[in-house]
Structure formats: C-alpha cells, structure tokens
Amino acid sequence: MILGNQLLSALRDLNIHRLCIPRRLRCNYYLPQCIAVNLLLGRYVLCLGGFGDRIISRFDNLEVIMSSSMGSIPCDAYLAKPNNCLVSLVPFIDVPKKPRFIIDLSLWSSHTRSEKNELIEQVLASIGTIRRYLWDSNLELTSVTEEFLEGFNKFARGFKYGVIIKRDGPIIDDGAVMLDPEGDCVLNEELIRNTHTFIIGGIVDKERRVKGETARLYGLLGLNVPRCRIELRGSIIGVPDRINKVIEIILMTLFETGNIEEAIIKAMSKRxxxxxxxxxxxxxxxxxxxxxxxxxxxxxxxxxxxxxxxxxxxxxxxxxxxxxxxxxxxxxxxxxxxxxxxxxxxxxxxxxxxx
Known part of the structure; x- marks a missing residue:
C-alpha cells in the first residue's frame, strides 16, 4: 500500500499517465502495490512506450492497461522482463524503515516435524501479508538454523524474496514490543502507532500444548521490552494466533481500519x-x-x-x-x-x- 502510493507519485513525476502491464501479472491485492513489489523483486522493469488493448483500472491520473502487441491504445510506459526492455526507467521508491517485524526462531528445535512445516508455511504467508502493505525488508527472521533454511528454501523453491535473514538473535532498539498471548499489557491502537519493532516468537504448538513458550523465548533473548497480548473485548479467545494473521492485524490497524477490534474481526478464520x-x-x-x-x-x-x-x-x-x-x-x-x-x-x- 505504501509502496503502491509511492509508485503512483513516481509515475506522475515521470509524466506517465498510461501504464501497460502484462497479462501474466497476477495480483490479489492493491494493484499499484503489487506492481511496486514486482519492480523491487526485479521480476519486471519499467520501459518506455508500449501498446495495450483495454483499460483494466484507474488510479488518480493513471490508467492501467492490459498489454498487447496488437493493441491500439498507446502507453507511456509498460512492464517487461528485464531482458525485453530497450529503454528502462527507474521510478523512485523509498522503502519504509518501519514498522519492523521480527520472527525469532530460537525455539525451532522444540517443534515436531509437522509443526516445523507449519511454521515455515506461516513465515511464507507472512511475506505475502507484508507485501500487501510494505516490503520484504520490513520482515526479519532471526536465530535461523540450517535446518530451517533448508526447509524454507524447499517450500519456497523459485520464490524471490528480500526478507532479512540472520543466524544471530535480534538487535532491538527503542520502541519495541514483544507479542505474547500471556503478556501483561494489552496491545492497542496507540501502542501500534508508536511501536517501531514488533517481535513475534516463531512458535507453533499444533501438537503440543505448552504454556509460557513466548515467555521462555523472551528470557532466552534477554529482552527488556513490554510483552503485550492482543485481546478482543477482554479475552484472547478467537483472536487469530497464526504469525501471518498477527502481522495482518497490526498492519490492517495501521493502514486500513485504524481500529484493532475491526482488524481482528476481519482477520478471523471460521475456526x-x-x-x-x-x-x-x-x-x-x-x-x-x-x-x-x-x-x-x-x-x-x-x-x-x-x-x-x-x-x-x-x-x-x-x-x-x-x-x-x-x-x-x-x-x-x-x-x-x-x-x-x-x-x-x-x-x-x-x-x-x-x-
């Protein structure tokens, strides 16, 4: 969302009012954000010219048109694979530094095989969630083991990403909060707005019911930041606990609803x-x-x-x-x-x- 709005501004500065995009570009969220993410990933570059055959979206002064070599609508620029561009443009996109999300994997070895697979899936889903609002570098994976990396790369084969991956523990500056369902403070809108870094335990207890795991991780990392829980009308019951859903609640509160209760309800699964x-x-x-x-x-x-x-x-x-x-x-x-x-x-x- 932030990158998408920056892209619209950059295209306006470049005097681009018609942008052709390829049919193969599939987006299931805000289209300008999706285009910006693909440019940052290097999947596409912005090229001068192009033709299209139909308008698919409008954003402020920008028309987004489906590319077609036989199209009759001239474009100011088009998206192409890096090797298929004669004259490329570089729109200015300032990647936001915050909010920053850290998923720490110090307790990876405590998980069963099934839980480890589930944890990898939640991390991958978290990348997708981050991309709807920010960019991959707003997500850090810390205390990463060789086994996690092998599993992650297996699940993500052919998947480009710019997530920060560290084998060491997280480096925490001021303005951080650890998210813990048993924490002693309640996360609210003011805390979300004023927090720079959200620390989330890479913990899945699908087959084991162990209380206090996040508190154990907190101690292992030697943290001295607030531990806050996400509550819904005084209870954590029904509050989504998947890592990607926790991130979604925070980002939705920041950039869409402005209200954490509304964000939680939107993020809830049937269960x-x-x-x-x-x-x-x-x-x-x-x-x-x-x-x-x-x-x-x-x-x-x-x-x-x-x-x-x-x-x-x-x-x-x-x-x-x-x-x-x-x-x-x-x-x-x-x-x-x-x-x-x-x-x-x-x-x-x-x-x-x-x-």
Missing part, C-alpha cells in the same frame, strides 16, 4: 469465529432451571447482538449445536423470568437491549 461465538453464547445465555438440570437459552432478539463477530448462518447453527444453547421467543423468556426459574449468565448484561 476463530466459531470459538469466540461459542464463548460468548455460553456466557450470555440465560440459565433455565428444570427438574434436576439446567438448560441454556437465549431469546431471538439477542442473537444478532451476540454475533458481533459476523459469523455466517451455518457457523451460528454449528455453535448453537456445540454449545447446546436453545433459541426461544422473547415472550417465553419473559414468562420464565417472571416465574423466577431463569437467571442471567455472566455476560448476559452485555446483550440485553437498553431500549
């Missing part, structure tokens, strides 16, 4: 939404006393307010089955309350209409 909705429903439901048992119920009017994670109808049905919470009419609940056989749960107060 995250189901887990959080289960948590909310169990605690928001009324306790209905019966003969020797207690039933959990919620009135229809509360369902929409409880489902603030934007779960789909199928996800909601799944949670209702798993949580064994029954949905009843509001009139039926009123009757039970008047008879004194229904009492609110610990979080019911959050979802009772104030009207």
């Amino acid at each position: 995250d939404r189901v887990n959080r909705l289960f948590y909310e429903l169990q605690r928001a439901a009324y306790r209905l006393r019966g003969e020797g048992s207690t039933t959990l119920v919620v009135p229809k009017s509360m369902i929409g307010r409880i489902n603030w994670v934007n779960a789909s109808n199928k996800e909601l049905e799944l949670v209702l089955r798993k949580s064994r919470v029954s949905v009843i009419d509001d009139e039926e609940l009123s009757k039970y309350l008047s008879l004194g056989i229904a009492r609110p749960g610990p979080l019911t107060y959050r979802y009772v209409s104030k009207a």
Whole structure:
C-alpha cells in the first residue's frame, strides 16, 4: 500500500499517465502495490512506450492497461522482463524503515516435524501479508538454523524474496514490543502507532500444548521490552494466533481500519469465529432451571447482538449445536423470568437491549 502510493507519485513525476502491464501479472491485492513489489523483486522493469488493448483500472491520473502487441491504445510506459526492455526507467521508491517485524526462531528445535512445516508455511504467508502493505525488508527472521533454511528454501523453491535473514538473535532498539498471548499489557491502537519493532516468537504448538513458550523465548533473548497480548473485548479467545494473521492485524490497524477490534474481526478464520461465538453464547445465555438440570437459552432478539463477530448462518447453527444453547421467543423468556426459574449468565448484561 505504501509502496503502491509511492509508485503512483513516481509515475506522475515521470509524466506517465498510461501504464501497460502484462497479462501474466497476477495480483490479489492493491494493484499499484503489487506492481511496486514486482519492480523491487526485479521480476519486471519499467520501459518506455508500449501498446495495450483495454483499460483494466484507474488510479488518480493513471490508467492501467492490459498489454498487447496488437493493441491500439498507446502507453507511456509498460512492464517487461528485464531482458525485453530497450529503454528502462527507474521510478523512485523509498522503502519504509518501519514498522519492523521480527520472527525469532530460537525455539525451532522444540517443534515436531509437522509443526516445523507449519511454521515455515506461516513465515511464507507472512511475506505475502507484508507485501500487501510494505516490503520484504520490513520482515526479519532471526536465530535461523540450517535446518530451517533448508526447509524454507524447499517450500519456497523459485520464490524471490528480500526478507532479512540472520543466524544471530535480534538487535532491538527503542520502541519495541514483544507479542505474547500471556503478556501483561494489552496491545492497542496507540501502542501500534508508536511501536517501531514488533517481535513475534516463531512458535507453533499444533501438537503440543505448552504454556509460557513466548515467555521462555523472551528470557532466552534477554529482552527488556513490554510483552503485550492482543485481546478482543477482554479475552484472547478467537483472536487469530497464526504469525501471518498477527502481522495482518497490526498492519490492517495501521493502514486500513485504524481500529484493532475491526482488524481482528476481519482477520478471523471460521475456526476463530466459531470459538469466540461459542464463548460468548455460553456466557450470555440465560440459565433455565428444570427438574434436576439446567438448560441454556437465549431469546431471538439477542442473537444478532451476540454475533458481533459476523459469523455466517451455518457457523451460528454449528455453535448453537456445540454449545447446546436453545433459541426461544422473547415472550417465553419473559414468562420464565417472571416465574423466577431463569437467571442471567455472566455476560448476559452485555446483550440485553437498553431500549
């Protein structure tokens, strides 16, 4: 996003208002950012001239046109492979120095084989996430082992990248935070805006449930920075914990939403939404006393307010089955309350209409 906006400015300074791009260029995020990343990777260069056959996007004063040797639309410049360019231009792109993300892999050897593969996948996904907003050099991998590098290069065969890779531990300056689900401070928008470096443990506990791993890493690295957790309305339940998702939440808060809660909800997977909705429903439901048992119920009017994670109808049905919470009419609940056989749960107060 930052690079894309810089590219638009650079093209404007070069008096380029029509840019032809090749059909093979595939982008699933902001197109100017994608083009800037490809230029930095050296996959393409910017060349004078070119023709295209149709306009595919417009950004401010720039028209992006699909390249075609038989096209009738003249372009001011076009993207080409480095060997296929007669006169190239070099647009000025100032790679941002911050925010900086460090994934430290000191605990690599503690993982199972399956977890190591998962960790490599999350690191690769993190590169993709970084590219949507910044550039590869905003991501550092530290305490990297030979085994990790072999696996990483195997998974990333043919994949160009500019990530900083260090065998030593991280060098931390002022303005750093370590992200830890058991940390003693809560990450908020102000902290995100004022933090230069985010340190993330290269930890996957897919097959092992070990508490305090990030704290152990913190001690191994000899850090003296705040350890902050990402919370969603007072709980870490349902907060995405994949490394790439944690990075996405921070970048989305910085460059899109300005609001960490909105960013977390957008980054949630189906599993995250189901887990959080289960948590909310169990605690928001009324306790209905019966003969020797207690039933959990919620009135229809509360369902929409409880489902603030934007779960789909199928996800909601799944949670209702798993949580064994029954949905009843509001009139039926009123009757039970008047008879004194229904009492609110610990979080019911959050979802009772104030009207």
